[in-house]
Amino acid sequence: MSEPQIDMLYADARTQRCITEEQARFFLDNGFLVVKGVLRGEELQTIQDEMEKQVAKGAAGVQDDPDYMYGKGGKTGRSVLRRIEYVIDKSDPMKALLGHPFILRSVEKLQGRNFIPTWDSMVLKMPDEGIVVPWHRDAEVPADCTDPRPIFNVDFYLDSADLATCLWVIPGSNKWSREECKVRINRDGPDGFSTEDAIPVPLEAGDAIFHDIKVLHGSPAGDGNPLRRTVYYEFRPGEIESNYGPHTREYLGLKQQVLLECLDRRAAASYAQGEEPYVYHPDGEFALGERMELVTFRYPHQQYWRS
Template identity: 30%
Template sequence: MTEHLGADALTTYRENGFLLVKGLIGKEEARALREECHALLGRLADGPDPTWGSARELVDESVLRHELRHCHDVQFHSAAFTRLLTEPRFTDVAAAVIGSPNVQLHHTKMFVKPPETGSPFPMHQDHPFFPHRGHAVAAAIIHLDDAPEEKGCVRVVPGSHLGGPLPHIEDGSWHLPTDEWPLEDAVPCPAEAGDVLFFGYLTVHGSGLNTSAEARTTVLVQFRDPADRPTDDQHRDSLGQGMMLRGIDPTGRKEADPA
C-alpha cells in the first residue's frame, strides 16, 4: 500500500470506481505546472475546439458559446510533464489502482476550461475510445488549480464500472444518452490544486460548464497494465503510447493480434 493512500482507499476505489487523492502534489508544484500549461497554450497555434457536439445539449440556451483549450502528449512539449509522469507519488498510486507493479502510459492531455465559457463533457465511459481485454486501464486527472462545482468539476456515477462496458452513442465522440445519464444526477468531485482524481475506464463520468471567473486547468493521464492488450487498433498511433512509467513491460512490446 502506497503511503499516499489510506487503509480503506483501495476498497473504496474497487467499490466506487474512483478515488480522489488529496494533495498528491504540492501547491507550489501545481502552480508551476499550471504556468507550464498556460505557457504551452501561448506557444500553440489555435486549433479546432475539442468540445463534443453532444455538449450543446448540456448548455443552457442563454449561454451563447462555450469552448475548450487542449493539447495532447504534453510531455513532448515540456520536460516538466515528463518528470510528472514518472513521479513515484503518482506512479505508486497508479500501480495500486490497476493492481499491477507495472504502469504503462497510454496518452496524456491537457485541458483548460476558460472562464465563464469552459465546455462541459456529457457522461461517458472511456472504454469505447480504446477498449482493452482485461479492462486494466485507468485515468488520473491532475488538478493544477482549484476545481469547485462552478468551475465544471468532474462528476461520476459511483459503482457504474461494475456493469461493464455500456452502449454509447457515436456522433463525433462517444457518450451515453443524455436523457438516461443526466450530468446533474452524477456525484460532483470538487478538487483543490494538487489533488488527483483516479478512475477506471469503465467508470461513468463527465463534467459541467465552467461558469466561474477563473480557468480550470488539468492534466489527464491515461495508463494501463502493459499485460492488458487493446482489442482493436484504435489510438495505437499515440505518440507516447507504450512508455513505461513504473516497472517493466513483461510483454517485450510484442503486439498481440486484435480481437
C-alpha cells in the same frame, strides 16, 4: 433515480507513500478515488506556470497543429480551446510529473508492475466559457477481456474546481454493462446533464482523481466559471494492451522508454529532492532492455493503432 449515498474516501499524497488497500477497494468498487495534495509548493507553481503558456498559445488560435482542439463555448458559442494533446512532449515539468512516485506506486498497486503510460493530455474549461462534457465513458474494454485489472486516468487539477467546473461521477457505473451505460447516456441527450443519480467531486489545485475509463462521468457547461485546467495521464496493464490493443507492441516499448526518461527528469527536478523515487521494474515480456535515446516524447496514437 435518487441521489447516491456514498461514504467518500480520500487518499493523501502528503502523508502516504501509496494508496492503501481500503482506498484501492473504494476505487475498484466506485470507479474513482480522490487523492489530496499530489502537487504542492514549487512543483504546483511550476506546472501551473508552464501550462499557462500552453493555454495562452492555444487561446490565441493554433490553425496548423491538431494537438490543440477547440469547441463551442458554453456561454457565447464562439470557438474556445478545450483540449491539448501530448503535453509530456511540450513541457519538461510534465515529464517530471509522469515520474511522481506516489502516483506510480499506486498505479502499480492497481495494475501490476507491467503498467504502461498510454496517454497524456490537458482538458480545459476556459473562463466563463466552460464547455459541457456529456455523460460518457472514456473507452470500453474488449468484451472478451477476462483480466479484471482496471484501466484508468490520473487527473491532476491545476486549478480548484467548484460546482461550476468540477467532475461529476456516477459511482459504481464502472461495473455497468454497455447497454446500461447507453441507456443512461441517451436519457440526457448530447447536450443534457442531469445529476440526480451522480455526485460532484470538487477539488483544490494540486489534488488528483483516479478515474476508471468505464465510470460514467462528465461536467456541466460553465457560466461565469473560472479557468479549470486538468492534466490527464492514462495507464494500462501491459498484458491487456499486449493481448487486446488498441496500440501495437512497438508502442508499448516506446512508452516504457518515455517513462524511464521521465523518471530521470523527476530525479533531477529541484522540487523532487529528498523524496523516495519510484523504481520501474517490469518483468516477463515487458522486462526492460537496453535504454534508447529518445528524440521525441510524442508518439501519435494513430500511427500505432493495430490494423
